[in-house]
Amino acid sequence: MQQRIDAIKQTLNNIVLGKESQVEMAIVCLLAKGHLLIEDLPGMGKTTLAHAISRVFGLEFQRIQFTSDLLPADITGTAIFDRNQQAFSFHPGPIFSQVILADEINRATPKTQSALLEAMEEHQVTIEGETRKLPSPFFVIATQNPAHQIGTYPLPESQLDRFLVRLSLGYPHPEFEKSLLLSGEKRAMANSAKPQLTSEQLIEMQYQVEQINVSESIVDYLLKLVIETRRSPDLVHGLSPRAGLAITQAAKAYAWLQQRDFVIPEDVQHVFVSVVGHRLQASGQSQLNGDDVAEAILQNTAVPL
Amino acid sequence: MLVLPENQRQLSSNKKQSLALVQLLILFPLMLQLPIILTAIVLFAPIYVLVRGRLNQSMAVNRWLLLIISLLVAIFVYQYYGTFRGKDAGVALIVCMYSLKLLESWKYRDFNLILTLSFFIFAMTFLFTQSFWVLPYMFLAFAVIIYVLMRGNAYASISFSWKPALKLLLLSAPLMVLLFLFFPRLPGPLWKMPGQLTSGSGVSDTMSPGDISTLNLIDEPAFRVKFTTDALPKTSDLYWRGLVLESYDGITWRESEQRSDITKNIQTQGEVFEYFVTLEPTRQRWLFGLDVPVSLRQQSRLKSDATLVAPYRINKRIRYRVSSAPEAIISETLTPVARQINLELPEDSNEQSKQWAIEKFTEAGSAESFVAELLQHINQQPYFYTLTPPIMEREMVDDFWFNHKSGFCEHYASSFVFMLRAAGIPARVVTGYQGGEYNQVGGYYLIKQKDAHAWAEYWVQDKGWVRVDPTSAVAPSRVDVSLQAEMMERGFLFDELPDAELLSSGWLDYASQWFDNANSFWQEWVLDYNQDNQWDLLKWLKLQSLPAYYVNGIVLLVVFAVIYFLWRRISRQHTHLDDVAKAYQRVLKRLAKKGVKKRVDEGAQQFFSRVIKQNPQWQHQLSPILRDYQTLRYRKSAFSKKDEVFQQCLARLKRNARYLQL
Structure with a gap:
C-alpha cells in the first residue's frame, strides 16, 4: 500500500515542484477523510495541485468555479420538469462527485458557501425535501484567496472548522521556479496524470488509517495542547472538541504514512499547525495569526514522558 | 506562551x-x-x-x-x-x-x-x-x-x-x-519619627501647683495592675504610691536630697496583696505600687519613704511584681534628719498661713484633731475643685487658702502639708495615682494618666506616716461642673462610692473592658515585642543551653526539610510517574550528563534520532530503548499490566536503561 502512496507522492511532486511537505499534508488530509483548503495568492499552483490530486487518486472529479453570482442550486442541482414523463426529474449538480474542486470558494456569497456545509459534514445533500447520499469517498478541495483581497467573502468560522487541513503553498524556491519556467506550464501534466489507485483501494487505506492506535499518553498530550489554546490570551477562543478529533485523525493518517501502526507525539506535532491554524483567531492588537500562535503553543508544551 | x-x-x-x-x-x-x-x-x-x-x-x-x-x-x-x-x-x-x-x-x-x-x-x-x-x-x-x-x-x-x-x-x-x-531584631528602632511632646496630667518629679493654669486630663493608660491574690483591696485604698516630695522652696516641691541618709523602717502588718504591674514607658526611674509597698522582686529597690525605684529609666513597657500591705507602718520612729526635712519651710513666705495654722493647732491640741479640723475647714468653707485654677506664683499657700480657694489636688496637698509643717507636725506630699477602673474581662485594674493625684502624709508617734487626702474633703457641690460627671463616675475624690458599683456594669462597659483587654494583649505581645523579649523567647526555648553545633544542626535540618518539601511540591506537578516514564527519565538523565538535553517539546523519536545523528556510536544502545519505549507507550493503549509481552518489554527497557553505557 505504502509503495503506491510513494508513487503518488512522486507524481504529485513532479507536477507541483518543491512542495513536498504540502503534498504530504494533502495526502494526509485525504487519508483522514478530511476536506482540504488551500489558501494562497492567485497563480501559486493551487488549482494545479487540486487537479493533480484528484487525477492521481483515480477519483471522479468535478470542478466548481465560485463566483459572486453562483447560487446553491448551481452546486447541488435542481429538479426540472420533464415534458415527456410529465414529472420533475432531478438533475444532479456538480457536487455529486467524489472530488469537488471548489475554486476560489471565498468569491461566492455566504449563502452559496453554506450550501457546501451540509455536503461536507454529512456527505449528503437535501434538495426539495429529499436527502440524497453523496458518493464515497467524498472529498472537497477548496482554494481561496487571502481574505484581504478585493471581492472576497471570508469563510465563516463554522465552515473553516469543517476543513481538516489548510495549506498555503507560498512562492516556490527560485531553483524550482527556474525549472518551471524552463519546462512550461504543468497544468497539462496534471490533466494527463495517470490514476495510481482505485477508489476501493483508497477506501481500504482510509480504513487502515482508522485502525491506527492512539494511546492514552498521546491523548494526554493532545489535550494539553488543546487546553493551552483555550487558555492563551492571544486567541479569541480555543479549539473545539471537533478540532481535537481532527488532529487525532490527521495524526493517525500521518503515522500510517510513516508505516507505523501507532501514533507518536511527533505525528501530532507534524500535523498540528496545518490542522489547527485556520481554526484559531488571534486576538486584537497582536500582529500574529493562528499559525504563529499554534506554533508557539507547540513549542511551549511539554511532551509527556 | x-x-x-x-x-x-x-x-x-x-x-x-x-x-x-x-x-x-x-x-x-x-x-x-x-x-x-x-x-x-x-x-x-x-x-x-x-x-x-x-x-x-x-x-x-x-x-x-x-x-x-x-x-x-x-x-x-x-x-x-x-x-x-x-x-x-x-x-x-x-x-x-x-x-x-x-x-x-x-x-x-x-x-x-x-x-x-x-x-x-x-x-x-x-x-x-x-x-x-x-x-x-x-x-x-x-x-x-x-x-x-x-x-x-x-x-x-x-x-x-x-x-x-x-x-x-x-x-x-x-x-x-x-x-x-x-527574625533578628535591632535593640532600638532604625529610625524615629520626630515626635511632639504634649504636657498633661501624669506624674513628674517636681510639683509646683502655683504656676499651672490649665491641667489636661490625658485619657491614656499609665499602668495596669493584676492581683495574684484573690482578694482585692478596698476602693478607698486604691492609692498608687509614686513619689514622696519632702523639700519645698515656696514654689516647687521636690524629693529631698537627704532622703538617702535615712534608713528604711517599714513594718508589714494586716492583709498583704500581691500583684503584677505593667507600666507604660515613663522615661523616669520611679515605679508605682499600691500604698504601702512592702516588698518587691527584681532589681528594683524599695526606698525608705516606701517608694519604688528602678535601676534604669523606663523607656519601654515593663512588668514587675510587688506586694503591698495597706495597713503597714512606715517609720514608727522618726530619725532627727527625717524630722528636720519634713518640718522645713521657707523663711518669710506665706506668713498669714503660718500664723493661722499655729492658732488652729493650739485650739485643736493634737495632730489628729488638727488634721480633722483642716479637713472640716475645706469641706465647710467655699473651696472649689477645678482644673483651671488661677495662677498663684507668689505666696501660693496664702493666696490659695484665703483668697482663691480653688485648685486641684496639688494645691490642696501642697497647702495642707504647709499648714501641718507650720504647726510643727512632720508632713510631706505624696504623688502617684488614685483609683483605677477594674476590667472584669481581663481581671485587672487599668490606671490612666488622668488618675494622677497628689495627697499628703503626716507623722504620728507609733502610727508612722498616716495618709490624708485633703482633696477628697472638698464638698461635691463645689467640684467644677465640667468635671462633676467624670468625678462622680470615677468617684476617686469621694470615698462614698460602694464597691458593688463595679459589678453592675452594662454591656457597653463590658465591651470597652474587653477592648482594653485586647488592646493590652496587643500592646504587650505585639507592639512591645523587642530584642529582649526575643531573647527571652529563645531562652525559653532553651536554645542557649544547647551547644552551638546542635543549633546549627537544627537550622540545617529545618532548611533541608523546607527544601525537600518544596522539591516534593515541584516534582509532584509531574504527577507520579509510572515505570516506563521512570526508565525513560533515567535514560534522559544519562544523556543529559553527556551533554545532550531533550527539549520539552521533543518527542522520543525526534530526540533519539537527533542524538544518534550527533553520536552514531550510541545507536546500538539507544535503538532498543526507543523501540521498547514506543511500544510500551504508544503501541497499545489498553495494554494489560499482566500481559506477558508487556512485562518482558518493560523488564528489558528497565534493564537497558539501568545498564546504559555510553
Whole structure:
C-alpha cells in the first residue's frame, strides 16, 4: 500500500515542484477523510495541485468555479420538469462527485458557501425535501484567496472548522521556479496524470488509517495542547472538541504514512499547525495569526514522558 | 506562551473602578489622620473615576491638566505644612500622589503598580496609630488587594472566587508569625519619627501647683495592675504610691536630697496583696505600687519613704511584681534628719498661713484633731475643685487658702502639708495615682494618666506616716461642673462610692473592658515585642543551653526539610510517574550528563534520532530503548499490566536503561 502512496507522492511532486511537505499534508488530509483548503495568492499552483490530486487518486472529479453570482442550486442541482414523463426529474449538480474542486470558494456569497456545509459534514445533500447520499469517498478541495483581497467573502468560522487541513503553498524556491519556467506550464501534466489507485483501494487505506492506535499518553498530550489554546490570551477562543478529533485523525493518517501502526507525539506535532491554524483567531492588537500562535503553543508544551 | 507585552495591554473601565475602590479602602484610615481639606483632595480621584465609570463616560484627563493638578497639590501641601519633611507632610504628599496616580493609569502595568503600592501605603497607617483595630482592618484590606490583583491577572475574570485570595493570606499568616518571632531584631528602632511632646496630667518629679493654669486630663493608660491574690483591696485604698516630695522652696516641691541618709523602717502588718504591674514607658526611674509597698522582686529597690525605684529609666513597657500591705507602718520612729526635712519651710513666705495654722493647732491640741479640723475647714468653707485654677506664683499657700480657694489636688496637698509643717507636725506630699477602673474581662485594674493625684502624709508617734487626702474633703457641690460627671463616675475624690458599683456594669462597659483587654494583649505581645523579649523567647526555648553545633544542626535540618518539601511540591506537578516514564527519565538523565538535553517539546523519536545523528556510536544502545519505549507507550493503549509481552518489554527497557553505557 505504502509503495503506491510513494508513487503518488512522486507524481504529485513532479507536477507541483518543491512542495513536498504540502503534498504530504494533502495526502494526509485525504487519508483522514478530511476536506482540504488551500489558501494562497492567485497563480501559486493551487488549482494545479487540486487537479493533480484528484487525477492521481483515480477519483471522479468535478470542478466548481465560485463566483459572486453562483447560487446553491448551481452546486447541488435542481429538479426540472420533464415534458415527456410529465414529472420533475432531478438533475444532479456538480457536487455529486467524489472530488469537488471548489475554486476560489471565498468569491461566492455566504449563502452559496453554506450550501457546501451540509455536503461536507454529512456527505449528503437535501434538495426539495429529499436527502440524497453523496458518493464515497467524498472529498472537497477548496482554494481561496487571502481574505484581504478585493471581492472576497471570508469563510465563516463554522465552515473553516469543517476543513481538516489548510495549506498555503507560498512562492516556490527560485531553483524550482527556474525549472518551471524552463519546462512550461504543468497544468497539462496534471490533466494527463495517470490514476495510481482505485477508489476501493483508497477506501481500504482510509480504513487502515482508522485502525491506527492512539494511546492514552498521546491523548494526554493532545489535550494539553488543546487546553493551552483555550487558555492563551492571544486567541479569541480555543479549539473545539471537533478540532481535537481532527488532529487525532490527521495524526493517525500521518503515522500510517510513516508505516507505523501507532501514533507518536511527533505525528501530532507534524500535523498540528496545518490542522489547527485556520481554526484559531488571534486576538486584537497582536500582529500574529493562528499559525504563529499554534506554533508557539507547540513549542511551549511539554511532551509527556 | 505568547503573551502580549504588558505595555500594550489596556486597563478596562471596570478594573479602574476596582482600583478606585481599593484606594478608598486603603486611604480610609489615613484620612482620619489628615486635615479635612487634604481628605477632600485625596478623595477626588477615586470618586471621579467611580462616578465617570458609573455613567459610562471616559475617565481620560488631559495630561497637562493632570500635571498642573499634581503640581498644585504639591504646592498646597508645602503651603499647608511649610515643609515636605516630617511625618505629616510626607505622608500627605505621598497619599495625594498615590490617589492622583489613578487618573493617569491607562496601561496594564499601572494596575499592578497601584495595587503593589497599596500594600506600602497601608503600612503608613502604622505611623499614626498602632492600636488594635488596625489589625483586622489590615487583613480585610490586604485580602481585597490580593483579590483584585488575582482577579485582574486571571484569564477569565467573570467568576473569580474570593477563596484563593483568602487562602493565600491565611497561608502567609504562619510565616508572618514565624518571621515576627524569630527574625533578628535591632535593640532600638532604625529610625524615629520626630515626635511632639504634649504636657498633661501624669506624674513628674517636681510639683509646683502655683504656676499651672490649665491641667489636661490625658485619657491614656499609665499602668495596669493584676492581683495574684484573690482578694482585692478596698476602693478607698486604691492609692498608687509614686513619689514622696519632702523639700519645698515656696514654689516647687521636690524629693529631698537627704532622703538617702535615712534608713528604711517599714513594718508589714494586716492583709498583704500581691500583684503584677505593667507600666507604660515613663522615661523616669520611679515605679508605682499600691500604698504601702512592702516588698518587691527584681532589681528594683524599695526606698525608705516606701517608694519604688528602678535601676534604669523606663523607656519601654515593663512588668514587675510587688506586694503591698495597706495597713503597714512606715517609720514608727522618726530619725532627727527625717524630722528636720519634713518640718522645713521657707523663711518669710506665706506668713498669714503660718500664723493661722499655729492658732488652729493650739485650739485643736493634737495632730489628729488638727488634721480633722483642716479637713472640716475645706469641706465647710467655699473651696472649689477645678482644673483651671488661677495662677498663684507668689505666696501660693496664702493666696490659695484665703483668697482663691480653688485648685486641684496639688494645691490642696501642697497647702495642707504647709499648714501641718507650720504647726510643727512632720508632713510631706505624696504623688502617684488614685483609683483605677477594674476590667472584669481581663481581671485587672487599668490606671490612666488622668488618675494622677497628689495627697499628703503626716507623722504620728507609733502610727508612722498616716495618709490624708485633703482633696477628697472638698464638698461635691463645689467640684467644677465640667468635671462633676467624670468625678462622680470615677468617684476617686469621694470615698462614698460602694464597691458593688463595679459589678453592675452594662454591656457597653463590658465591651470597652474587653477592648482594653485586647488592646493590652496587643500592646504587650505585639507592639512591645523587642530584642529582649526575643531573647527571652529563645531562652525559653532553651536554645542557649544547647551547644552551638546542635543549633546549627537544627537550622540545617529545618532548611533541608523546607527544601525537600518544596522539591516534593515541584516534582509532584509531574504527577507520579509510572515505570516506563521512570526508565525513560533515567535514560534522559544519562544523556543529559553527556551533554545532550531533550527539549520539552521533543518527542522520543525526534530526540533519539537527533542524538544518534550527533553520536552514531550510541545507536546500538539507544535503538532498543526507543523501540521498547514506543511500544510500551504508544503501541497499545489498553495494554494489560499482566500481559506477558508487556512485562518482558518493560523488564528489558528497565534493564537497558539501568545498564546504559555510553
